Amino acid sequence: MAFTFPQKVLFKHCDPAGIVFYPRYFEMLNDAVEAFFDAALGWPFEVIHAEAAVPTASMQVQFTAPSRHGDALVFEVAVQAVGRSSVTLRTQARCGADLRMAVDHVLVHVDRDGRPQPWPARVRGAMEGVMDGPE
Amino acid sequence: MAFTFPQKVLFKHCDPAGIVFYPRYFEMLNDAVEAFFDAALGWPFEVIHAEAAVPTASMQVQFTAPSRHGDALVFEVAVQAVGRSSVTLRTQARCGADLRMAVDHVLVHVDRDGRPQPWPARVRGAMEGVMDGPE
Amino acid sequence: MAFTFPQKVLFKHCDPAGIVFYPRYFEMLNDAVEAFFDAALGWPFEVIHAEAAVPTASMQVQFTAPSRHGDALVFEVAVQAVGRSSVTLRTQARCGADLRMAVDHVLVHVDRDGRPQPWPARVRGAMEGVMDGPE
Amino acid sequence: MAFTFPQKVLFKHCDPAGIVFYPRYFEMLNDAVEAFFDAALGWPFEVIHAEAAVPTASMQVQFTAPSRHGDALVFEVAVQAVGRSSVTLRTQARCGADLRMAVDHVLVHVDRDGRPQPWPARVRGAMEGVMDGPE
Numbered sequence: 059m060a061f062t063f064p065q066k067v068l069f070k071h072c073d074p075a076g077i078v079f080y081p082r083y084f085e086m087l088n089d090a091v092e093a094f095f096d097a098a099l100g101w102p103f104e105v106i107h108a109e110a111a112v113p114t115a116s117m118q119v120q121f122t123a124p125s126r127h128g129d130a131l132v133f134e135v136a137v138q139a140v141g142r143s144s145v146t147l148r149t150q151a152r153c154g155a156d157l158r159m160a161v162d163h164v165l166v167h168v169d170r171d172g173r174p175q176p177w178p179a180r181v182r183g184a185m186e187g188v189m190d191g192p193e
Numbered sequence: 194m195a196f197t198f199p200q201k202v203l204f205k206h207c208d209p210a211g212i213v214f215y216p217r218y219f220e221m222l223n224d225a226v227e228a229f230f231d232a233a234l235g236w237p238f239e240v241i242h243a244e245a246a247v248p249t250a251s252m253q254v255q256f257t258a259p260s261r262h263g264d265a266l267v268f269e270v271a272v273q274a275v276g277r278s279s280v281t282l283r284t285q286a287r288c289g290a291d292l293r294m295a296v297d298h299v300l301v302h303v304d305r306d307g308r309p310q311p312w313p314a315r316v317r318g319a320m321e322g323v324m325d326g327p328e
Numbered sequence: 329m330a331f332t333f334p335q336k337v338l339f340k341h342c343d344p345a346g347i348v349f350y351p352r353y354f355e356m357l358n359d360a361v362e363a364f365f366d367a368a369l370g371w372p373f374e375v376i377h378a379e380a381a382v383p384t385a386s387m388q389v390q391f392t393a394p395s396r397h398g399d400a401l402v403f404e405v406a407v408q409a410v411g412r413s414s415v416t417l418r419t420q421a422r423c424g425a426d427l428r429m430a431v432d433h434v435l436v437h438v439d440r441d442g443r444p445q446p447w448p449a450r451v452r453g454a455m456e457g458v459m460d461g462p463e
Numbered sequence: 464m465a466f467t468f469p470q471k472v473l474f475k476h477c478d479p480a481g482i483v484f485y486p487r488y489f490e491m492l493n494d495a496v497e498a499f500f501d502a503a504l505g506w507p508f509e510v511i512h513a514e515a516a517v518p519t520a521s522m523q524v525q526f527t528a529p530s531r532h533g534d535a536l537v538f539e540v541a542v543q544a545v546g547r548s549s550v551t552l553r554t555q556a557r558c559g560a561d562l563r564m565a566v567d568h569v570l571v572h573v574d575r576d577g578r579p580q581p582w583p584a585r586v587r588g589a590m591e592g593v594m595d596g597p598e
Contacts, residue, residue: 068358068359068362068373069358069362069373069374069377069478069479069484070355070358070359070478070484070486072478072479073474073475073477073478073479074242074474074477074478074479074481074532075242075246075248075305076479077248079223079474079475080219080223080248080249081216081217081219081220081222081223081475082216084215084216084219085216085340087216088214088215088216088338088339088340089338089340092338092339102398103338103339103397103398104339104396104397104398105398107209107210107339107397111210113210113212113215113256113259114215114256115255115256116253116254116255116256117252117253117254118251118252118253118254119251119252119253119254120250120251121248121249121250121251124248124307126374127373127374127377127479128372128373128374128375170210172259203493203494203497203508204343204344204349204493204497204508204509204512205343205349205351205490205493205494207343207344208339208340208342208343208344209339209342209343209344209346209397211344214339214340216340220475223473223474223475224473224475227473227474237533238473238474238532238533239474239531239532239533240533242474242532261509262344262508262509262512263507263508263509263510344512345512345516345518345575347518349493350489350493350518350519351486351487351489351490351492351493352486354485354486354489355486357486358484358485358486377479377480381480383480383482383485383526383529384485384526385525385526386523386524386525386526387522387523387524388521388522388523388524389521389522389523389524390520390521391518391519391520391521394518394577440480442529
């Protein structure tokens with residue numbers, strides 16, 4: 059069961075070629091992940107960052123088709139694997155049935171000094187629930 | 194022989210955790226690639242984009258250590274492979290000897306309708322010269 | 329009658345001091361204006377920019393209090409005056425009753441060569457309706 | 464005597480209309496001010512932000528002409544007035560002789576709780592030196 063995050067392509071996202079400038083996709087991606095932690099895991103970024111962080115460690119990205127100003131994108135965030143202090147997500151952005159971007163990305167839970175920390179049990183349970191849940 | 198692009202970590206790049214927010218790395222990466230096309234290939238983005246584009250098709254990214262405000266990063270852009278209308282780059286950002294980010298990325302030369310176009314012979318030659326040149 | 333646009337302060341908006349980095353306010357402001365043209369005037373930016381533009385000519389900005397990650401901001405966009413090809417807006421961003429930013433800004437309708445163009449009659453009427461409407 | 468900061472207009476700065484998207488001007492402006500504090504005042508932002516901040520309190524902005532991809536802008540930062548804990552700057556961005564943007568902006572030196580703090584004597588002296596110096 060993926061978490062879905064709608065994002066219209068706005069003026070600010072687009073480049074002189076009239077399509078999304080790829081660093082703006084990563085701002086959208088971060089917004090989607092921030093909403094996922096808030097709404098699906100019950101652990102908002104503004105709470106996490108009081109004492110910790112969840113930086114991205116690695117990403118594999120495919121840009122499969124361009125997106126244009128006004129396109130109604132939907133980001134689907136799915137949990138692929140949950141480690142002790144990491145989580146592997148697969149996020150896909152589509153406009154209707156058309157895939158625009160697919161990312162496999164690994165996030166790590168770290169303390170303020172950057173040392174990996176285990177996920178809180180409640181958060182880990184919520185991640186596993188998202189992963190295992192029905193479509 | 195890699196093309197080098199210096200980039201101090203500025204206030205605008207950093208997040209509430211005091212480290213570079215990863216979408217900002219991709220703005221730096223795009224600046225490094227834009228400078229590479231201008232200075233190393235003699236084909237500035239503002240000339241290319243009059244009638245074409247060089248969008249990124251895919252990326253594999255490792256964030257190996259955080260970067261902090263004031264760090265003097267150096268981006269090294271190296272050509273890995275040159276195709277008919279694509280090029281594979283490996284870009285690494287370091288602070289001194291410390292690797293911060295490594296990206297394998299593929300760019301494609303397309304016309305205004307997004308159809309792949311062969312590299313101009315002069316540009317292709319410059320890419321191959323960068324690839325084969327001495328360190 | 330002001331048009332309202334909600335915007336939670338997200339991770340991407342905040343700087344190492346933990347507050348909104350002021351260039352990000354202008355991205356929010358542009359989003360608020362883009363939503364205003366779409367929802368209140370029935371003239372979406374993606375339609376406008378097929379053949380014209382509405383660049384900002386001037387702004388007077390007061391940042392009255394800092395905004396923090398997680399704050400639930402509301403932008404209120406009000407029409408102050410409608411000219412032949414310009415419009416003066418006053419936009420205020422609040423968190424609850426607390427004013428965070430106030431902007432008086434002038435936008436101009438221009439063609440692709442940057443020459444001022446009169447507002448379409450329907451758009452002008454919608455602007456005047458917003459200006460004159462009940463609170 | 465103004466402090467000058469060169470900034471080529473890059474791909475990332477430009478919108479679908481092919482001109483600088485105005486929130487990007489404020490990122491350039493912040494970079495110019497960050498360079499001014501570092502090079503002209505000897506007080507780098509990364510040092511300031513260890514225990515304080517210099518947020519912008521107000522701005523008056525005129526966008527006098529559009530800037531295009533590849534334009535070689537020069538930002539001139541001039542000190543207009545120095546208060547106990549504030550400074551009024553006038554920054555103008557030009558391409559050759561052509562004025563593109565002019566900003567009168569007020570910055571305030573605050574501690575971590577946002578309370579105004581007097582400028583360090585050395586910094587105040589440097590500001591006054593910049594203001595009074597020969598062209």
